[in-house]
Amino acid sequence: MNGRILQVLEYKKIIEQLIELAASSLGKEQALALKPSSELEKVELLQKETDEAAQVLRLKGHVPLGGIFDIKPSIKRTIIGGILSAGECLDVASTIYGGKQLKRFIEDMEEPEMPILREMVTEIVPLTDLEHHIRSCIDDHGGVMDGASEKLRSVRSKIRTYESRVRDKMDTFTKSKSKMLSDAIVTIRNERYVLPVKQEYRGSIGGIVHDQSSSGATLFIEPQAVVDLNNQLQESRVQEKQEVEKILKELSEAIAADQSFLYSNVEILGKVDFMFARAKLSTKMKASMPKMNNEGRIKMKQARHPLIDDEEVVPNDIELGEDFTSIVITGPNTGGKTVTLKLVGLCTLMAQSGLQVPALDGCELAVFDEVYADIGDEQSIEQSLSTFSSHMTNIVNILKRVDSRSLVLFDELGAGTDPQEGAALAMSILDEVVRRNSRVIATTHYPELKAYGYNRKGVVNASVEFDIQTLKPTYRLLIGVPGRSNAFEISRRLGLDEHVIETAKGHVGRDSQSVENMIASLEESKRGAERDYEEAEHLLKEAEDLHKELQNQWNQFEEQRDKLYVKAEEKAEKAIQKARQEAEDIVGEIRSMKNQAELKEHEWIEARKMFDEARPELASQKPKQKPVKKQESRELKPGDEVKLTTLNQQGTIVEKVGNNEFQVQVGVMKVKAKRKDLQFVKAEQPYKEKPMATVKGKSYHVKTELDLRGERYEEALNRLEKYVDDALLAGYPQVSIIHGKGTGALRTAVKNFAKNHRSIKSHRAGGMNEGGSGVTILEFS
Structure with a gap:
């Protein structure tokens, strides 16, 4: 972009704000060099970087970028053999630690997705050993510590000893020769301990003159008695300096050994700092990603x-x-x-x-x-x-x-x-x-x-x-x-004045006035459209809120209704269990009665089966069905099939026993029921003999059992003969003939029929689960 355009549009002021928001000199340097790009892919990448950093700030509010320095010049000096100062070495350790903090911070974040940041920090090399090496030699204030080496510890111990002895000697002079001194203190000149002696007492205190005051009235003299101690102190300080240089040289060589990793870390940290500087500017401006x-x-x-x-x-x-x-x-x-x-x-x-x-x-x-x-x-x-x-x-x-x-x-x-x-x-x-x-x-x-x-x-x-x-x-x-x-x-x-304005309007052409009127009309129309839009938007929001509220209330209603259903079903289940237990107790008592021999076993089995089937099906156990329309009321006749609603069972009308009461055959039982408790199913179908030419196969539908109870002897045999033919055509291997116990006449007739029929291989009485002696099982050859 042309530099003049950046100046005209005040782009530089944006850059100045960006520089202030960078946490390190690395980020500030990149912010200063920022220029617009005309490459779409590069711009989109930069926008994604800024957006990732902005998301981190929205979630965490900060990012650890403290303690990061531009150590590239220091690294370069170590490569050519230069020795870094203690402060420069400390900056290297601080930058290594800052990189580790940033790496840990980004890797520990679970949200949001940050592919660019995560990829960047994975390339940061921790260099923990180098950091610890530097920290073990240099304290937080940039001084080389005594523990950096054994020799340094020993030399500094000597220095402290010599300093103590020199001060003790000098203190004796300040106490005994105080009248000869300008001030009773010990001071330092040329890195040696001296006394401020008055000019007239120069000969009274022998020693070496190192300096004098501007007026010449005071001479700074090193007494002869401490010259040797000062010499030893100076020698120890030279040794200390040499040892410190040796330690710093070792640290510089260690830094040079890891120079490639350090350069890479610094580049990454600078880029991340620049990303977050852009994100901070977005937060400050309440901006969004375009x-x-x-x-x-x-x-x-x-x-x-x-x-x-x-x-x-x-x-x-x-x-x-x-x-x-x-x-x-x-x-x-x-x-x-x-x-x-x-x-x-x-x-x-x-x-x-x-x-x-x-x-x-x-x-x-x-x-x-x-x-x-x-x-x-x-x-x-x-x-x-x-x-x-x-x-x-x-x-x-x-x-x-x-x-x-x-x-x-x-x-x-x-x-x-x-x-x-x-x-x-x-x-x-x-x-x-x-x-x-x-x-x-x-x-x-x-x-x-x-x-x-x-x-x-x-x-x-x-x-x-x-x-x-x-x-x-x-x-x-x-x-x-x-x-x-x-x-x-x-x-x-x-x-x-109005007349002046009217006169002025007369000087304006009609076309100009028409244009002005048209513009005024457009402005008013636009304002009206904006007002209508705002009102419609407000109504739409209210409707959406109302819909959400109604939806929540409906969901709560359905949830409450389901809970009530479950509660009612649980209560009904308990009532059924209680009734069942009471029925079981009654049956047990009847069986123990003296006249139990007169009771028919298969009738008890049927009754119990009816009781089980009469158990209502709970809403939680069956799919919800639409209500069945009420059957149209009609006159019931003997032979009609009906549903007894009180027992939820189907049966057959035997006869009408009262004005509005019928006797119904339900399984092995005959019960009386009122008309309102009966639902018509179908009328009795008259028996029609099939033509001989009709051929039935295995697809022909016929029940696997025939109920002959209540039939007359001749009619029963006719039905039995026809049923066996139908069962054979249907391909059944065996069927059940229900004749009941009674006098045994039907049972005998069925057995005699089975013995004489060529297609019946064998016959037997039913088992306990098949109806007992009230049923004969026919097996076909």
Whole structure:
């Protein structure tokens, strides 16, 4: 990008904020070098990096980036054999520790997905041994510790001993010779302990003079008695210095050995710090990640200028590059036209630099090869150029390079010359830029350009709103509505006589008045549409909230209903179990009675089976069914099949025993039931003999048992003969003939029939589970 454009759009101020938010000099260095990119893939990667870092800040509120230094110069010195100072070595250890902290912090995070950050920190090498080596030699204040080596510990022990002995000697002088001293203290000159002796007592204290006061009244003398001790002290200090240099040399060589890992760590830490600096700027601006495209499409909802205070800035919706490629903004001075230009340009530069933009989520911005701008008064006194000439020189340079991958921003296009010529020139310039399919936003005062958007494809009018009541601009951008001159209205509110205003209106042509009226109508229509939209949006939200509330209440109702069903079923189950137990007890008592021989076993089995089948099926055990429509009331006749609702069993009408009461054969039992407790199933079907030609096979449906109870002897044998033929045709291996116990006449007849039938292989009485002696089992050959 052209450096002049970055200056005009105040991109440098964004970079200054970014530098302040970087935690280390590494991040600050990268922030200072940040420039917009015109490569879509690179921009998208930068945006993803910023978004990942922003997510971490939203979840954690911070990131551990303290204690990181730019140690690259130090590493370079160690490679060429230089010896680092203790402070430089400490910076290396601190940077290693900072890298480990960051690595652990990112790896311990479970949410959100952070593929870029996780991949970066996996490449950080901990270098724990080197860090511990440095920490064991250098303290937190940058001093080499006594424990760095045994020799250093020994030398420093000697130094402390010699210092103590020297001070003791010197103290004897300060006490015994205090009158000869300017001050009873021990001081240091040339790294040796001396006494401040008055000039007149110079000969009284023998020794070496190291210095004198500015007045010459005091001499700093090293007494002869401590010269040897001072010499020994100085020798020990030289040894200490040599040992410290040796230790620092060893540390420097260790750092040089790991120089490749250290360089890599520093690069990663600098990049991560730069990522989080961008994320912090996003948080500060309440920005969001834009979706980037290569089609020149810009969509921003409630976009704010990044450099205007939140309490003052007016958010605006801006669209460009889809339905139209050019916007012509008209309106009063200080209405916000130039701010809108700079907003679009600066947000574009920020997005192409990987920075998020201050707009609502879902915003979209384009990647341009170049952003061109002609904004502000660029009159050049040195070049003897007028304002118009200066603007035109800039525009000429823009027209030489502009293409379909360009964003062009014109402020007050054509200004500074004759209005008619300026307007014509402005339209011609716009036509040329639009013809090259560039994205253009231009501001102007010329009324001729208000009609420009209506006559050109891909061009739309816009204006900045002006409040006539307050005589102040609202700074709201109205796309689709050209700005109108408010001179008459403003003059009227300021007190200008009405006849003067009417006279002025007479000087204005009809066409101009029509245009102004049309603009006023458009503005009112737009405001009305916005009000309707806001009201509809509010009603929609209320409806959605109501729907959610009703859905929750319905879910709660169904849950409560299911709980009540389960509770009722549990209660019914307990009642059934209790009734069953009572029935079992009654049966046991009856069996133990003396006349139990008269009871028929198969009748008890049938009764018990009926009791089990009469057990109601609970709602939790069967699928819910639609209610069965009530059967139409009809006259019941003997032989009709009915359902006894009180027992949930089917039976056959035997006879009518009362006005509204019937005797029903249910299994082996005959029961009396009222008409209201009976549901008609089907009428008795008269027996029809099948034609002999009819052939039945295994698919023919016939029951595997025949009930002959209650039949007369001859009729029973006829039914038995026909049933056996049907069973043979159906392919059954065996069938059951129910004849009951009774007198035994039917049982005997069935056995005699079986003996004489050629297709019956054998016959036997039924088992305990098959009905006992009341049933005969026939097996076919």
